[in-house]
Structure formats: C-alpha cells, structure tokens
Amino acid sequence: MPALLLIGLLAFFFVIIPIIIYNGLIHKRNMVDNAFASIDAMLKKRYDLIPNLVNTVKTYMTHEKETLTKITELRAKALDNRDPDTQVKVDQEMTGLMRSIMVAVENYPQLKANENFMQLQASLNNIEEQIAAARRAYNAAVTSYNTAIQIFPNSIIAGMKHFTPRELFVIPAEERQNVDVGNLFKS
Amino acid sequence: MTMGQTEKNNPFLDGALDPVLEQLEQQRLFIKRKYFHPLTALFILAGIFLVMYLTRQNIKILLAPAILSFLGGIVYTALAQKPLSEYKNAYKSEVIEGLIDRIHPGLSYQPSLCIPESRFMASGLFLKTPDRYRGEDMVSGMVGKTQLTFSEIRAQYKTETTDSRGNRHTQWHDIFRGIFIIADFNKPFKTRTLVLPDTAEKIFGSLFGNTLQKWNKGRGDLIKLENVEFEKEFVVYGQDQVESRYILTPDLMERILNFRHKTGKPVYISFLDNSMFVALSQTRDLFEPSMGRSLLDTAPLESYYEILKLVIGIVEDFNLNTRIWGKA
Numbered sequence: 001m002p003a004l005l006l007i008g009l010l011a012f013f014f015v016i017i018p019i020i021i022y023n024g025l026i027h028k029r030n031m032v033d034n035a036f037a038s039i040d041a042m043l044k045k046r047y048d049l050i051p052n053l054v055n056t057v058k059t060y061m062t063h064e065k066e067t068l069t070k071i072t073e074l075r076a077k078a079l080d081n082r083d084p085d086t087q088v089k090v091d092q093e094m095t096g097l098m099r100s101i102m103v104a105v106e107n108y109p110q111l112k113a114n115e116n117f118m119q120l121q122a123s124l125n126n127i128e129e130q131i132a133a134a135r136r137a138y139n140a141a142v143t144s145y146n147t148a149i150q151i152f153p154n155s156i157i158a159g160m161k162h163f164t165p166r167e168l169f170v171i172p173a174e175e176r177q178n179v180d181v182g183n184l185f186k187s
Numbered sequence: 188m189t190m191g192q193t194e195k196n197n198p199f200l201d202g203a204l205d206p207v208l209e210q211l212e213q214q215r216l217f218i219k220r221k222y223f224h225p226l227t228a229l230f231i232l233a234g235i236f237l238v239m240y241l242t243r244q245n246i247k248i249l250l251a252p253a254i255l256s257f258l259g260g261i262v263y264t265a266l267a268q269k270p271l272s273e274y275k276n277a278y279k280s281e282v283i284e285g286l287i288d289r290i291h292p293g294l295s296y297q298p299s300l301c302i303p304e305s306r307f308m309a310s311g312l313f314l315k316t317p318d319r320y321r322g323e324d325m326v327s328g329m330v331g332k333t334q335l336t337f338s339e340i341r342a343q344y345k346t347e348t349t350d351s352r353g354n355r356h357t358q359w360h361d362i363f364r365g366i367f368i369i370a371d372f373n374k375p376f377k378t379r380t381l382v383l384p385d386t387a388e389k390i391f392g393s394l395f396g397n398t399l400q401k402w403n404k405g406r407g408d409l410i411k412l413e414n415v416e417f418e419k420e421f422v423v424y425g426q427d428q429v430e431s432r433y434i435l436t437p438d439l440m441e442r443i444l445n446f447r448h449k450t451g452k453p454v455y456i457s458f459l460d461n462s463m464f465v466a467l468s469q470t471r472d473l474f475e476p477s478m479g480r481s482l483l484d485t486a487p488l489e490s491y492y493e494i495l496k497l498v499i500g501i502v503e504d505f506n507l508n509t510r511i512w513g514k515a
Contacts, residue, residue, distance in 0.1 A: 122511060
C-alpha cells in the first residue's frame with residue numbers, strides 16, 4: 001500500500017504538475033502571439049488609410065512632398081515584409097513621419113478645413129489610440145509570460161522546453177500620454 | 188470648469204438664494220406651527236390619557252379622550268400631507284433646480300423620475316436582480332457635446348427568515364444606493380469593460396487577490412493594467428484585452444483615480460453601448476429638505492451642491508467633450 005502511495009505521489013510531482021505548468025506556459029505564449037497579431041492588425045488598418053491621406057493632402061502640401069513619398073515607400077515595405085522585426089521598425093519610423101505631417105498641416109488652413117481630411121484625421125487618431133492600446137495589451141501579455149517562465153518551479157520546465165523571454169515594446173514617452181493629435185494643431 | 192469660475196458662481200457666497208430660502212423657511216415654520224405642533228400635542232395627550240386609563244382602570248371615561256386625541260392626531264397627519272408635499276416640491280423646483288442651473292444652465296430636472304431599472308441592469312455593474320427598485324431626482328441634458336443623465340437610485344433585494352416561533356421576517360439589503368450616471372462616451376467601441384472597486388486585492392494582497400479576481404469569470408477576462416495605483420484601487424474586467432485598453436488610456440486611468448479620490452466613496456464604472464455608466468455610492472437620501480432643521484442653515488444644501496458639481500463635472504473630469512476619435 002505505501003509503495004502504491006509513493007508511486008502516486010511521484011507521478012503527481014513528476015508528471016501531473018509538469019504537465020499543468022507546461023500547458024500554462026503554452027497558454028501564456030499563445031496570448032503573447034495573439035497580442036502581437038492584434039498589433040499587426042491595427043497597423044494594417046493604419047496602412048489602409050495612408051493612400052487616402054496622401055491623396056488628400058498632396059494637392060495642398062507643397063513643401064512636404066518628400067515626407068509623403070517616404071510614407072508611401074514605408075507603407076509598401078511594411079506590406080511586403082510581414083515579419084515582426086520589420087513591422088516594429090517601420091511602425092516606429094511611420095509614427096514619427098505621421099506626427100510631422102500632422103504638425104505641418106498647421107501651415108495649410110484650407111487643408112485643415114477640408115471635410116475629407118477632417119474625417120481622415122479622426123480615423124487616424126482613432127487608429128493611433130488602438131495601436132497604443134494593442135501595444136499595451138502586448139506588453140501586459142509579455143510581462144505575464146516572462147514572469148511565468150522565470151518563477152520557480154516553472155523555470156525548470158521553461159528551460160527544458162526552450163521558452164525564451166520576449167522583448168517588451170518600447171512605448172515612446174509621448175505615447176504614454178493620451179495621444180491627442182488635436183492638440184498638435186493648436187500649438 | 189475651473190476652480191475660479193466655480194467659486195464665482197457659488198450661490199452660497201453671492202446670496203442669490205437667500206430670498207427663496209427665507210420664503211421657504213417661512214413655509215416650513217408655518218407647517219411646523221400649524222400641523223406638526225398640534226399633532227405632536229394630540230399624540231402626547233392621547234398617550235397621557237391612555238396611561239391614566241391603564242393605571243386606573245375604574246375610570247372608564249378616560250378611554251374616550253385618549254381615542255379622540257389619537258384620532259385627532261391622525262387627522263392632522265393627513266391634513267399635513269398636502270402642505271408638506273407642496274413644501275418639498277417648492278424646495279426641489281426652486282432650490283435644487285436653481286443649484287443645477289447654476290452649475291450648468293439648460294439641464295432638465297425631473298424630481299419624481301429616475302433612470303429605469305432596465306438601463307441600470309444593462310450597465311452590467313450589479314449582478315443581483317433587485318426586488319425593490321426606487322429612485323428620484325433625475326437630471327438630464329447636454330453638457331457640451333456629451334449627453335448626460337443621472338438620478339438617485341436605491342436598488343434592494345430581500346431575504347426572508349423564519350424564527351423559532353414560525354414568524355417570517357423580511358430583511359432588505361442594498362444592492363446599490365447612490366447616484367447612477369449615464370454619459371455618452373467619446374470613442375466608439377463594441378465590447379463591455381467593467382471597472383469595479385477592488386475589494387479582493389485590498390483584503391488579500393496582490394498575489395492571492397489576483398487569483399480570486401480570475402475566478403470571477405462571469406464578468407469577463409481580467410485586464411491587468413500598468414498603472415499600479417489604479418490596479419490597487421480597481422479591478423477591471425473586459426471582453427477584449429485591446430479594446431479595454433483603448434478605452435482605459437493612461438490618461439483616463441489617472442482621471443478616474445482623481446475622481447475616486449475626490450468622491451471618497453466607492454465608484455463603479457462600466458463602458459457599454461458607446462456609453463459610460465458610473466455608479467457613485469451614497470449612504471443617505473439626497474436633495475430632500477429636513478423639517479427639523481432651519482433652511483437658513485445651508486450646510487446640507489451646500490453638500491448637495493458639491494455632489495451635483497461633482498456629478499456634472501464628470502464630463503470635464505473624464506474629458507468626454509474631446510471628440511477627435513471619429514465619434515460625433
């Protein structure tokens with residue numbers, strides 16, 4: 001009888017518990033991948049708006065031709081190459097360029113009053129908020145996953161099964177604030 | 188609304204309310220003199236006769252005046268109802284409505300109405316279906332670009348117990364008592380997000396508290412947010428990790444925290460159907476005159492004013508008039 005109990009206990013500690021931990025880690029890793037996919041979906045939404053934006057502003061914006069060309073190129077690059085590293089890099093560059101366009105709009109009162117542009121601007125603001133939210137969701141999932149693979153005894157299973165920590169998205173300081181493109185126009 | 192404007196508008200400082208309050212105070216004193224004093228006297232008299240009758244049972248005749256004065260008291264109570272309700276109505280329509288108008292002109296005030304139970308339940312903030320639902324003092328209208336509606340609500344459920352003698356006792360328990368607010372939210376969204384006071388984390392600490400929060404599946408997924416102070420104060424459940432964060436930006440979290448500190452009372456918030464539902468607990472009936480206290484003592488009224496300012500100020504506090512995300 002004690003032998004049976006011993007076998008049972010051993011099975012519990014060396015089979016059942018590792019399986020539970022392993023499944024938990026898989027679940028968390030999938031959450032991370034899932035969260036990344038949602039950032040990707042949001043970025044795609046933003047890229048969809050760009051041709052529209054470029055078309056609307058290019059007739060008005062005479063001094064920003066170069067920036068607009070750059071934006072179009074970046075968009076093409078991002079759509080061609082869907083791997084995460086390119087996405088992250090292009091996204092950062094794109095965010096900067098979009099900001100500079102939105103600031104430059106200040107010099108074109110006619111453009112500012114254009115209804116089509118105002119609609120686009122609202123959609124872009126909305127997408128920016130959603131991208132920021134998706135990044136934060138991704139970071140929350142990564143933090144939860146990284147913690148899970150580092151704490152004991154999960155770390156043993158994680159080491160055996162090659163679970164590696166993921167990088168957090170670096171959120172630029174200005175984005176930790178509420179993204180308020182409307183304010184850029186007032187400055 | 189800045190602090191300076193508010194102070195300038197304060198009706199207790201510029202004396203604009205004084206004539207109304209003085210007139211209503213006369214009305215209150217009149218009701219007290221004409222109805223409350225006689226009916227108190229009659230009930231005391233009835234009591235005295237009754238005691239006399241009970242102690243000296245041989246004098247049967249004493250029962251008659253006891254009954255008569257008791258009946259007189261009831262008649263007076265009935266007679267007092269009409270002037271009393273007139274007085275309360277005047278208080279609400281002249282004083283409370285005046286205060287609301289001071290804070291934000293153009294809002295409509297309906298003292299006898301309240302937010303319907305269906306909307307209260309639709310907020311998803313409270314899971315128990317009330318057995319008794321009452322409310323009053325509904326205010327609604329536009330504050331800038333934002334539609335705002337609020338009213339007092341008391342939702343209760345009952346429990347019944349039977350004691351050893353077989354008598355049934357009904358007890359009423361509050362599900363919610365306070366001000367329930369519905370405001371149009373400034374961003375479009377599809378799923379539901381709940382922001383509830385975090386009792387589990389406060390009692391059990393973050394590690395065990397988090398486990399408890401996760402069990403609460405009916406509310407949705409637990410959303411862990413990066414604002415530590417916010418996480419201590421609230422627990423957030425949502426149906427979509429990204430959309431909940433899209434609504435609860437770092438900025439809005441700060442604003443909700445500030446609001447929580449300003450009220451000093453538990454705050455429940457839900458985001459649903461492009462609206463924001465806020466339930467603000469209170470422990471007493473608001474916007475009612477007290478018969479026993481002079482109206483010229485404006486302390487209770489000033490506290491009502493502060494509460495109204497806080498509630499109407501939600502639109503500013505939560506930045507709801509900023510409409511740059513494609514929602515008109």
